[in-house]
Amino acid sequence: xxxxxxxxxxxxxxxxxxxxxxxxxxxxxxxxxxxxxxxxxxxxxxxxxxxxxxxxxxxxxxxxxxxxxxxxxxxxxxxxxxxxxxxxxxxxxxxxxxxxxxxxxxxxxxxxxxxxxxxxxxxxxxxxxxxxxxxxxxxxxxxxxxxxxxxxxxxxxxxxxxxxxxxxxxxxxxxxxxxxxxxxxxxxxxxxxxxxxxxxxxxxxxxxxxxxxxxxxxxxxxxxxxxxxxxxxxxxxxxxxxxxxxxxxxxxxxxxxxxxxxxxxxxxxxxxxxxxxxxxxxxxxxxxxxxxxxxxxxxxxxxxxx
Amino acid sequence: xxxxxxxxxxxxxxxxxxxxxxxxxxxxxxxxxxxxxxxxxxxxxxxxxxxxxxxxxxxxxxxxxxxxxxxxxxxxxxxxxxxxxxxxxxxxxxxxxxxxxxxxxxxxxxxxxxxxxxxxxxxxxxxxxxxxxxxxxxxxxxxxxxxxxxxxxxxxxxxxxxxxxxxxxxxxxxxxxxxxxxxxxxxxxxxxxxxxxxxxxxxxxxxxxxxxxxxxxxx
Numbered sequence: 392x393x394x395x396x397x398x399x400x401x402x403x404x405x406x407x408x409x410x411x412x413x414x415x416x417x418x419x420x421x422x423x424x425x426x427x428x429x430x431x432x433x434x435x436x437x438x439x440x441x442x443x444x445x446x447x448x449x450x451x452x453x454x455x456x457x458x459x460x461x462x463x464x465x466x467x468x469x470x471x472x473x474x475x476x477x478x479x480x481x482x483x484x485x486x487x488x489x490x491x492x493x494x495x496x497x498x499x500x501x502x503x504x505x506x507x508x509x510x511x512x513x514x515x516x517x518x519x520x521x522x523x524x525x526x527x528x529x530x531x532x533x534x535x536x537x538x539x540x541x542x543x544x545x546x547x548x549x550x551x552x553x554x555x556x557x558x559x560x561x562x563x564x565x566x567x568x569x570x571x572x573x574x575x576x577x578x579x580x581x582x583x584x585x586x587x588x589x590x591x592x593x594x595x596x597x598x599x600x601x602x603x604x605x606x607x608x609x610x611x612x613x614x615x616x617x618x619x620x621x622x623x624x625x626x627x628x629x630x631x632x633x634x635x636x637x638x639x640x641x642x643x644x645x646x647x648x649x650x651x652x653x654x655x656x657x658x659x660x661x662x663x664x665x666x667x668x669x670x671x672x673x674x675x676x677x678x679x680x681x682x683x684x685x686x687x688x689x690x691x692x693x694x695x696x697x
Numbered sequence: 698x699x700x701x702x703x704x705x706x707x708x709x710x711x712x713x714x715x716x717x718x719x720x721x722x723x724x725x726x727x728x729x730x731x732x733x734x735x736x737x738x739x740x741x742x743x744x745x746x747x748x749x750x751x752x753x754x755x756x757x758x759x760x761x762x763x764x765x766x767x768x769x770x771x772x773x774x775x776x777x778x779x780x781x782x783x784x785x786x787x788x789x790x791x792x793x794x795x796x797x798x799x800x801x802x803x804x805x806x807x808x809x810x811x812x813x814x815x816x817x818x819x820x821x822x823x824x825x826x827x828x829x830x831x832x833x834x835x836x837x838x839x840x841x842x843x844x845x846x847x848x849x850x851x852x853x854x855x856x857x858x859x860x861x862x863x864x865x866x867x868x869x870x871x872x873x874x875x876x877x878x879x880x881x882x883x884x885x886x887x888x889x890x891x892x893x894x895x896x897x898x899x900x901x902x903x904x905x906x907x908x909x910x911x912x913x914x915x916x
Binding site: 493535649 | 726875894
């Protein structure tokens with residue numbers, strides 16, 4: 392053995408070591424390759440940004456200032472980002488009258504505009520299902536129906552985030568980038584989300600969307616009234632979802648989809664207020680929730696007129 | 698039967714573990730719901746404490762008719778209903794526009810078995826009348842409609858028919874609501890069919906766009 396070593400001057404051990412080191416170095420180089428595009432894609436501040444719950448007021452102001460500046464550079468739009476907090480004594484709930492929904496999809500379009508969705512893909516948090524009368528099987532619903540509506544043999548069921556009280560999407564998030572707020576809204580920290588899409592898979596209502604690409608919106612179409620947890624323009628590669636327009640509803644306003652509804656099939660309000668419209672519906676109509684058997688406890692109710 | 702102390706201890710430990718597991722499952726199942734509703738340090742915001750008004754928009758005005766007054770040398774002019782109707786005797790039986798030889802001929806009437814004078818007031822055509830014969834202004838038609846459409850009126854009064862804009866929280870802002878005739882033509886009230894807008898786009902398009910944005914040169 393010692394003789395061979397001496398002859399070649401290069402031991403087997405040395406060769407294996409060298410090979411290992413080369414492979415290791417190559418793997419490391421490959422692994423850090425995405426960092427070469429760092430400056431183009433994201434700032435150091437964004438990379439080091441803390442979780443929503445850990446941001447102090449000063450830090451939040453800095454983050455918001457940075458995001459507003461980014462909206463200016465990337466979209467040419469002057470936007471105002473707010474971070475309205477849940478109000479004590481308010482828990483939001485929604486109800487939808489399937490007897491008078493006509494399937495016009497105005498709610499989906501209003502959502503698209505209000506929430507700064509990508510224009511090319513026509514994204515919206517609302518899917519309107521055309522269902523045959525006599526069945527409530529969501530899986531049989533069609534979203535690609537064509538007019539004129541309403542058809543006599545069909546009813547129309549808009550589906551969006553049900554703001555579950557036991558949300559499966561929150562359970563599966565590996566980084567706690569999504570959580571339930573005190574007023575019932577399931578929120579997402581777009582800067583903490585890693586884009587694994589577990590929540591999208593876990594949601595039984597297909598209510599979550601993934602930003603495959605950076606949203607493209609003309610400057611004049613950007614909705615400048617934005618919320619940190621709701622309709623600010625999302626980065627590429629993160630999840631998003633309906634927030635009951637919390638930048639509007641936490642200011643006391645009605646959600647955009649409700650205002651757009653031409654028949655008034657949508658009812659929104661504070662479920663803790665016995666005098667509210669939503670409570671009247673729950674007490675006087677035969678309401679049901681979607682996929683009740685899954686135990687998700689939705690805050691979104693459906694009903695038919697008798 | 699005698700139980701060894703070891704078995705007793707094992708039984709206790711197992712029971713404790715099961716109880717702990719049960720509590721944990723209960724906690725993860727119900728905690729989100731309790732968290733959301735538990736913290737009621739302050740009482741709920743109540744609608745009745747509201748200060749802002751709910752206004753109803755789009756209520757009809759007292760109508761006028763474009764009349765050809767060329768015989769009098771004045772040309773076409775908007776005139777009040779009473780201008781002609783005071784000179785004519787009311788036709789109690791009239792139900793459709795078909796039999797009319799002047800005015801309203803192209804009016805489409807599809808409203809159950811109502812006749813014109815079910816709602817129009819023969820004593821004063823610038824008002825309408827309720828079922829008990831008392832006159833009511835055009836601005837207050839909701840009361841007229843509610844005579845037959847009680848369930849819809851009840852739903853409307855409770856915010857689940859007819860739509861609204863503005864504020865859910867009336868302590869922070871006003872709300873605007875539609876009158877019946879904004880959506881329903883009083884003479885032909887069935888809501889018409891129309892083409893849906895904003896069709897969904899194919900998921901394949903989303904994927905293509907993502908691919909395109911990936912292949913774009915970094916700037």
